[in-house]
Amino acid sequence: MDPHLLRTFVAVARLGSFSGAARDLGYTQSAVSQHIAALEGDLRTELLTRRPVAPTAAGARLLEHAGPLLLRLDAARADVARLAAAPPGRVILAASPLAVGPRLLAALPAAGVTLRITARGDVPAAVATGACDLGLVDGLAAPSDPLRLPDVAPLTVTGVGEEELAVLLPAGHPLAGRPGLRLADLADARWLDAPDAGIPLAAVRAALGTPGCAPSLRYDGTDLHTLCALSAAGHGLTLLPRRVAARLAPEAAAVPVAAPRLVHRTELLTPGAPTGLAATLAERLTGGG
Amino acid sequence: MDPHLLRTFVAVARLGSFSGAARDLGYTQSAVSQHIAALEGDLRTELLTRRPVAPTAAGARLLEHAGPLLLRLDAARADVARLAAAPPGRVILAASPLAVGPRLLAALPAAGVTLRITARGDVPAAVATGACDLGLVDGLAAPSDPLRLPDVAPLTVTGVGEEELAVLLPAGHPLAGRPGLRLADLADARWLDAPDAGIPLAAVRAALGTPGCAPSLRYDGTDLHTLCALSAAGHGLTLLPRRVAARLAPEAAAVPVAAPRLVHRTELLTPGAPTGLAATLAERLTGGG
DNA sequence: GACAGTTACGCCCAACGTAAGCATA
DNA sequence: TATGCTTACGTTGGGCGTAACTGTC
Numbered sequence: 357m358d359p360h361l362l363r364t365f366v367a368v369a370r371l372g373s374f375s376g377a378a379r380d381l382g383y384t385q386s387a388v389s390q391h392i393a394a395l396e397g398d399l400r401t402e403l404l405t406r407r408p409v410a411p412t413a414a415g416a417r418l419l420e421h422a423g424p425l426l427l428r429l430d431a432a433r434a435d436v437a438r439l440a441a442a443p444p445g446r447v448i449l450a451a452s453p454l455a456v457g458p459r460l461l462a463a464l465p466a467a468g469v470t471l472r473i474t475a476r477g478d479v480p481a482a483v484a485t486g487a488c489d490l491g492l493v494d495g496l497a498a499p500s501d502p503l504r505l506p507d508v509a510p511l512t513v514t515g516v517g518e519e520e521l522a523v524l525l526p527a528g529h530p531l532a533g534r535p536g537l538r539l540a541d542l543a544d545a546r547w548l549d550a551p552d553a554g555i556p557l558a559a560v561r562a563a564l565g566t567p568g569c570a571p572s573l574r575y576d577g578t579d580l581h582t583l584c585a586l587s588a589a590g591h592g593l594t595l596l597p598r599r600v601a602a603r604l605a606p607e608a609a610a611v612p613v614a615a616p617r618l619v620h621r622t623e624l625l626t627p628g629a630p631t632g633l634a635a636t637l638a639e640r641l642t643g644g645g
Numbered sequence: 646m647d648p649h650l651l652r653t654f655v656a657v658a659r660l661g662s663f664s665g666a667a668r669d670l671g672y673t674q675s676a677v678s679q680h681i682a683a684l685e686g687d688l689r690t691e692l693l694t695r696r697p698v699a700p701t702a703a704g705a706r707l708l709e710h711a712g713p714l715l716l717r718l719d720a721a722r723a724d725v726a727r728l729a730a731a732p733p734g735r736v737i738l739a740a741s742p743l744a745v746g747p748r749l750l751a752a753l754p755a756a757g758v759t760l761r762i763t764a765r766g767d768v769p770a771a772v773a774t775g776a777c778d779l780g781l782v783d784g785l786a787a788p789s790d791p792l793r794l795p796d797v798a799p800l801t802v803t804g805v806g807e808e809e810l811a812v813l814l815p816a817g818h819p820l821a822g823r824p825g826l827r828l829a830d831l832a833d834a835r836w837l838d839a840p841d842a843g844i845p846l847a848a849v850r851a852a853l854g855t856p857g858c859a860p861s862l863r864y865d866g867t868d869l870h871t872l873c874a875l876s877a878a879g880h881g882l883t884l885l886p887r888r889v890a891a892r893l894a895p896e897a898a899a900v901p902v903a904a905p906r907l908v909h910r911t912e913l914l915t916p917g918a919p920t921g922l923a924a925t926l927a928e929r930l931t932g933g934g
Numbered sequence: 935g936a937c938a939g940t941t942a943c944g945c946c947c948a949a950c951g952t953a954a955g956c957a958t959a
Numbered sequence: 960t961a962t963g964c965t966t967a968c969g970t971t972g973g974g975c976g977t978a979a980c981t982g983t984c
Contacts, residue, residue: 357648357718357721357722358647358648359646359647359648373938374938374939375937375938375939383975383976384975384976384977385938385939385940386939386940386941386975386976386977386978387974387975387976388939389938389939389940389941390940390941390974390975391974392939393940394973394974399722399725399726399729400726400729401725401726401728401729403725406938406939406940406982406983407938407939407982407983407984409938409939413728414725414728414729417724417725417728417917418721418724418725420799421717421720421721421724421798421799422721424717424796425714425717425718425721428710428713428714428717429646429714431710432646432707432710432711432714433646433688435706435707435710436688436690436692436703436706436707437688437689437690439690439702439703439706440688440689440690440703498787498790500854501787504793506796507713507795507796509710510709510710565789617906628706662963663963663964663965664962664963664964672950672951673950673951673952674963674964674965675950675951675952675953675964675965675966676949676950676951677964678963678964678965678966679949679950679965679966680949681964682965683948683949695957695958695963695964695965696957696958696959696963696964698963698964
C-alpha cells in the first residue's frame with residue numbers, strides 16, 4: 357500500500373486507462389501496469405477490470421479510502437513544511453462563496469491578502485495542503501454548534517459569525533411577501549441544489565429531517581449571481597443567509613424564514629498556529645464584531 | 646513520506662529510543678537511524694532531538710498526522726480484505742461501556758457473537774481496521790443529531806437509541822432528592838472525568854458552554870461500577886444515561902436531570918455493507934424497538 | 935491489424951545489515 | 960568507559976524502462 361501505488365491507482369481509475377495514467381504521472385505504461393499488479397498482489401484482490409478499465413467492487417472501496425488518505429499525506433507534508441518555512445509575506449485566503457460577508461470585507465484591507473473563492477467542500481483541503489494559508493467555510497448548524505467538516509488535518513476552527521436565514525422566491529411566488537414564513541413549511545417545495553455556491557440541499561434536508569429524494573436543478577458553479585438568477589427564473593427555491601439574500605436579491609424575493617434552531621454559520625480554518633500576516637488577519641476576523 | 650518511515654518515526658517517538666523502536670519493529674538500530682534520517686531529509690526538517698530522543702516542534706506536528714494516517718491505511722487494507730473474504734461465522738462487536746443497554750442485551754442471543762467492551766475513542770478504529778465487525782458507540786448530542794465521530798474510514802452510522810440523562814450524586818449531597826434538577830445548575834460542580842467509561846467531561850462542558858478548566862479526578866478505565874463507586878465516594882459528579890444510572894446506583898443517588906436539547910445517543914457503526922451474521926445482528930440492533 | 939495491457943529482462947537505485955566511528959553521560 | 964546514535968560499505972531486492980508478447984475489438 358505504497359502511496360505511489362495508490363496515487364497511480366486513482367489516476368488509472370479516474371482516467372479509465374493505464375496508458376493515460378502513465379502519461380499523466382510521467383511513467384511508462386509498463387510501470388503503471390506493474391503498480392496495479394503490485395497493489396492487487398499485495399491486497400490479493402482484483403481492483404480493476406481491464407477492457408474496459410473500471411474499478412471492481414473492491415477497487416471502488418479502495419478508491420473511497422485513497423482520496424482522504426492521499427490528502428492527509430499531502431497535508432502532513434505541507435504542515436511541517438509550513439513550520440519550517442519563514443512566515444509568508446503574502447496570505448492566500450480560501451473562502452466559500454457564502455462565507456464572504458461584511459465582517460470579512462471589513463477585515464480585508466490588510467495589504468498582501470489574496471482572496472480565493474473556492475467550492476465549499478474544497479476549503480478544508482486547500483488549507484490543509486497548504487494551497488491556502490487561511491480558510492473561511494460556511495454551513496448550516498444549530499446555534500453555537502460547530503460545523504461538520506471533514507477532518508483532513510488537525511486544523512483549528514473558530515466560529516466567526518452566525519446569521520439567520522432567508523429564502524429566495526421567484527417573482528410572483530404565492531408565498532412571496534407573506535410574513536412569518538417557516539422553513540418547515542417549505543420542506544416539500546422544489547429547491548435548487550447548489551452545493552458549491554449556496555447551501556447544499558442535502559444539508560437543508562438533513563436539518564429538516566426530510567429524506568430528500570426530490571429531483572431538483574443542480575448548479576455546480578460558485579457564482580452567487582447565477583444562483584440568484586436561476587432562483588428568480590423559477591428553477592427552485594434557494595436558502596441563503598439573510599444579509600447575503602438582502603444584498604443579492606430584490607426585497608420582495610428575499611423572504612426571512614424562521615428555522616428551528618438553525619443558523620448559517622461561518623468558521624475560520626487555520627493550520628496549527630498561524631504566523632505573521634496570516635495571524636493578524638485571523639485575529640481581525642475572529643476579534644472584532 | 647513512506648508509511649514505513651512514518652511507522653518507524655512514531656515508534657521512536659513513543660519509545661523515546663532508536664534502539665527500542667528497532668527491537669519493536671524487527672529492524673536493526675542502524676535501519677531505524679536511516680529511516681529517521683530519510684524522513685528528515687525528505688521533509689528538510691529536524692524531527693527529533695537526540696539525547697534525549699524527543700520530537701521537535703515539527704516532529705510533534707508530524708506525529709499528530711501520523712496516527713490518523715496509519716490508521717486510515719490499515720482501515721483501507723482491512724476494508725478491501727473484508728470484501729474479498731467470506732463472511733465470518735463469528736462476529737466481534739466492539740461497544741463502549743455506556744452503549745451496552747437493554748436493546749443490545751435483547752438482540753445479543755444470536756450465537757457466535759463476542760462482545761468486546763472498548764474505550765469509546767477506540768471503537769471507530771476497531772471497526773475500521775477490522776479488529777471488530779461491528780461497533781456501538783455512545784455520546785452526547787442534540788436529539789436526532791448524529792454523534793461527532795472521528796472519520797477514520799467511510800463507516801455507515803445508524804442511530805439505535807436516544808435517552809435522557811441522569812446525574813450520580815454522592816450520598817447526602819445537598820441536591821439529592823431534589824426534583825426538577827437541571828444540568829445547567831451543575832455547571833460549576835466538581836465532575837468526575839471518565840472519558841473511556843462514562844461521558845467525557847469535555848463533551849459535557851462543550852454542551853453546557855462552560856470552558857471547563859476545573860481540575861477533576863480522572864478515571865481512565867472502562868468499568869462502570871468503579872465509576873459509580875468513585876462517584877458515591879464523593880470524588881465528583883457523573884453524568885449517565887437514565888436507565889444505566891437507575892440500574893447501577895441506588896435510587897437516591899441517580900437523579901434525573903433536565904438538559905436543554907441534549908440526549909445520550911448510541912450509534913451502530915458498520916463497515917460498508919455488513920454480511921452474514923454481522924448483517925443480521927446489525928438488523929436486530931437497528932430494527933426492533 | 936491496431937490498440938492496450940502484460941510479461942521478460944536488464945539496469946540501477948534504494949533499503950537493509952554488519953561493522954566501525956563518535957558523542958554524551 | 961559504556962551506551963546509543965551515526966556513518967561507511969557491501970549485498971540484495973525492488974522499481975523502472977525497453978521491448979517483445981498477448982488478448983480483444
